[in-house]
Amino acid sequence: MMDNKMIVEGSLQSEDGGFSFLGRLPYYRGLGLSMIEDIQVTVDGEVQSRESVRFSVRGKTYTLDEMETVYDDRWNFGEKAKIIVLNGGLAAGDHQITFAVRYRVSYLPFVPTTKDTKDLALAA
Amino acid sequence: MMDNKMIVEGSLQSEDGGFSFLGRLPYYRGLGLSMIEDIQVTVDGEVQSRESVRFSVRGKTYTLDEMETVYDDRWNFGEKAKIIVLNGGLAAGDHQITFAVRYRVSYLPFVPTTKDTKDLALAA
Amino acid sequence: MSKIKRGVSLYSYQNETFQGKMTLEDCIRTSAELGARGIEIIGEQTFWGWPEYGAADADVENWHRLIKQYDCTPVSHDFMLDYKRYKGRIMPFDEQVASVKRDIEFGARLGMKFIRALVSIAPEVLVAAAPHAEEHGIKILIEVHAPLHFDHPWIVRHAEAFEKSGSDALGFLPDMGMFLHAFPPVWKEKFLRIGVPRNIADYIEKAYADRVLSEYVILEVQEMGGTGPAIAMAETLRHNAAFEPKRMLDYMPRIHNIHGKFYQMMEDTNGDCVEPSIPYDEIVKVLQQGGYEGYICSEYEGNRWIEDAEEPDSVEQVRRQQVMLAKLLGEAEVPTIKTSPTASADAEATREAAE
Amino acid sequence: MSKIKRGVSLYSYQNETFQGKMTLEDCIRTSAELGARGIEIIGEQTFWGWPEYGAADADVENWHRLIKQYDCTPVSHDFMLDYKRYKGRIMPFDEQVASVKRDIEFGARLGMKFIRALVSIAPEVLVAAAPHAEEHGIKILIEVHAPLHFDHPWIVRHAEAFEKSGSDALGFLPDMGMFLHAFPPVWKEKFLRIGVPRNIADYIEKAYADRVLSEYVILEVQEMGGTGPAIAMAETLRHNAAFEPKRMLDYMPRIHNIHGKFYQMMEDTNGDCVEPSIPYDEIVKVLQQGGYEGYICSEYEGNRWIEDAEEPDSVEQVRRQQVMLAKLLGEAEVPTIKTSPTASADAEATREAAE
Numbered sequence A, B: 001m002m003d004n005k006m007i008v009e010g011s012l013q014s015e016d017g018g019f020s021f022l023g024r025l026p027y028y029r030g031l032g033l034s035m036i037e038d039i040q041v042t043v044d045g046e047v048q049s050r051e052s053v054r055f056s057v058r059g060k061t062y063t064l065d066e067m068e069t070v071y072d073d074r075w076n077f078g079e080k081a082k083i084i085v086l087n088g089g090l091a092a093g094d095h096q097i098t099f100a101v102r103y104r105v106s107y108l109p110f111v112p113t114t115k116d117t118k119d120l121a122l123a124a
Numbered sequence C, D: 001m002s003k004i005k006r007g008v009s010l011y012s013y014q015n016e017t018f019q020g021k022m023t024l025e026d027c028i029r030t031s032a033e034l035g036a037r038g039i040e041i042i043g044e045q046t047f048w049g050w051p052e053y054g055a056a057d058a059d060v061e062n063w064h065r066l067i068k069q070y071d072c073t074p075v076s077h078d079f080m081l082d083y084k085r086y087k088g089r090i091m092p093f094d095e096q097v098a099s100v101k102r103d104i105e106f107g108a109r110l111g112m113k114f115i116r117a118l119v120s121i122a123p124e125v126l127v128a129a130a131p132h133a134e135e136h137g138i139k140i141l142i143e144v145h146a147p148l149h150f151d152h153p154w155i156v157r158h159a160e161a162f163e164k165s166g167s168d169a170l171g172f173l174p175d176m177g178m179f180l181h182a183f184p185p186v187w188k189e190k191f192l193r194i195g196v197p198r199n200i201a202d203y204i205e206k207a208y209a210d211r212v213l214s215e216y217v218i219l220e221v222q223e224m225g226g227t228g229p230a231i232a233m234a235e236t237l238r239h240n241a242a243f244e245p246k247r248m249l250d251y252m253p254r255i256h257n258i259h260g261k262f263y264q265m266m267e268d269t270n271g272d273c274v275e276p277s278i279p280y281d282e283i284v285k286v287l288q289q290g291g292y293e294g295y296i297c298s299e300y301e302g303n304r305w306i307e308d309a310e311e312p313d314s315v316e317q318v319r320r321q322q323v324m325l326a327k328l329l330g331e332a333e334v335p336t337i338k339t340s341p342t343a344s345a346d347a348e349a350t351r352e353a354a355e
């Protein structure tokens, strides 16, 4: 659910050593960070390494490995997290971004992965 | 069920242009012949062609394709059918025979295949 | 004393009859000696050639002779209706009805009160055959069998169709395998033999006892690293999504026969017998509460779960179940077999050898 | 007039609240205008930061202010209990109980009568938390939701544990999605969009109406050449192995809230509204027969089935369901929305733009 609202339109921007965009959890509630099993970002067909991804909410930034044991912070319902990828940076212009989240939901008899693909422009 | 009783011990013998053994349907009842979808015989690891197989009960002999439209004959419960394979014949001595039957059972939500493997000796 | 009567479906002895180790007379005599005087058969198993060749008069006469000789009662002819007889298409409706009519006639010829229909048969077919059943004094009973149960929409559809038909020749034959309240030990042992790791098998057995939703168990087994046989073992839990014997109470006026399904009868040193996975004490209580006066027919199905490791002893298994049933029904006498269960087959073999 | 009351779970408006198109005030006011004055929430959805950050006093005060302003009644806080919070191990029992206690306190702080527990929670956890619930005037209700149902062994286990506990702070919240008597059209349309061939989708829809056992349908779809999405569509039939609203009658003393689950409300030219796949007429009759006096809270879940093709209009969908419920409950007045459902969000946006 909310699959096509995961990537916030027009949110692509450059970061030191990489780029970022705003992403939302495709779910009808929030989740504690330890239950985010993976975030995979693909740019123009190229999968970015798990190590290069950072997740940032309300001024706090985590690696994906760190998140697995974060029990005192959450990704709230509808909250726009900054997804940072330290890939060395992107060229200005249009990029196709795929944002996939795998999350562990206690009551589900499977571990869902949900993804969204959008074309975003990076200002020069 | 009855898997290990499908091939009748000691029943391997030579036939004109091939060999035969006695086989039983692995089921708690008999079946009309049109519901026998396939019989596959493997000899010493070599799968015999469907075309080479004949099924014979009470003096009547059928190819597997013929059986598919036989509505007036059956393979009875526990009945020893002669399974003939026209492969040119087997050398005397021990042979490993695998006998697999695929049968269509109206009430089952799948089409079972059951098989039995036995070492049988062909008299010289 | 209970009004519930004991019987045997000769399905129980299939491992022996398949191999010719027991004759029809052996089956009937053994059941009768156990006091299980209601005899149920699968027509195609007991009568060579049925349905394609019909049943020989001599065979039917032999049946009646044996039933009389051993003071038994014909209960049910279980028919199959192979509606997938034609490859790639379902048998037309009228032909299905005609086929059921032949089984009605065959049931009547054998002196049966009931013929058992499989649950996969459409209720409309049975409704169409009901007048013929009435004429022949036969009731057609749908076998309610796991994964179906009395609250399943498909069974509810049958019940609605039966009510609407206005015929009392349509009813139910519940198979007690529906009420599996524990994972059968013989299932677990078989799954261990075909490669399910012990820790996974233990987990599945416990999850079943804890009545966990099948889908959670399948996920957990995957996470434990389970593959092929382990997943198959977990998937058996999909088969029992409801197991309340009390649900039979809603349908008592249409329940006329019971399959006393069992997988394994254990016997303790006192001779007390129990089925570890099916709660026969509760089942008998519910049936008595519902005023049931028909037969419970033993239906041994453990054979297929153990035959890869040992030769089933169907007669001993049936004996134990009959001991349990007799006790639950308040009978004073303990069922006992007096004659060798293979006496007739042995005599035949001796005769043949002499010829 | 019926004693059954109407409410809304704010879950219904998730598509709008996720995007900030409706505020909490919009949700409550809209529901109140429809006469659905019972308000149910998922705590984690409505209260930013719950549970890790607790809930801010200002937010709770705002909640009470809105409830009072719109003459509503807090019904239920639906909690989640993430017992898989720790990767690779289940949360220890005591920690689970402590977590439930915090949700009990939170529910009480919001003026709720109930907190909703998910069915995956072990009954022992709820039994251990029951005294705390009693102290706070809260009942913990297990949501009975497809593929579970009131005859499923897991639910029976809960019921037995509740009885044994002697506590009346434990009960059930049935989700009407359990009683899916037809394949929802929005499901079918979604499956068609993701590539299920029309003939297979038609077949599955009809097989569902015919109440065919899921395993037969899955085989048939395979034989029709169905792959991935077609098999997935067929497998949805595994989710509804029992759908008899009357089964709620056995549990009425413990049923205190109802999820008015729906996938799609159709409206005809007379303004009559109907859920094509869930029999609300029969459901309301059963609830009245059982003397139910609690709320039916709208729970719109069609959003996720259509959002790939169109933007859901949750408010219109809730309105239609409330129109249907009011009629079924014998209310004279037709529920109507007077104020724009996004009035507060719009005002906020205007304020922000002006700053």
Ligand SMILES: [Mn+2]
Residues within 6 Å of the ligand: C143, C145, C175, C259, C261, C299
């Ligand atoms: Mn049976």
Ligand SMILES: [Mn+2]
Residues within 6 Å of the ligand: D143, D145, D175, D259, D261, D299
């Ligand atoms: Mn719900």
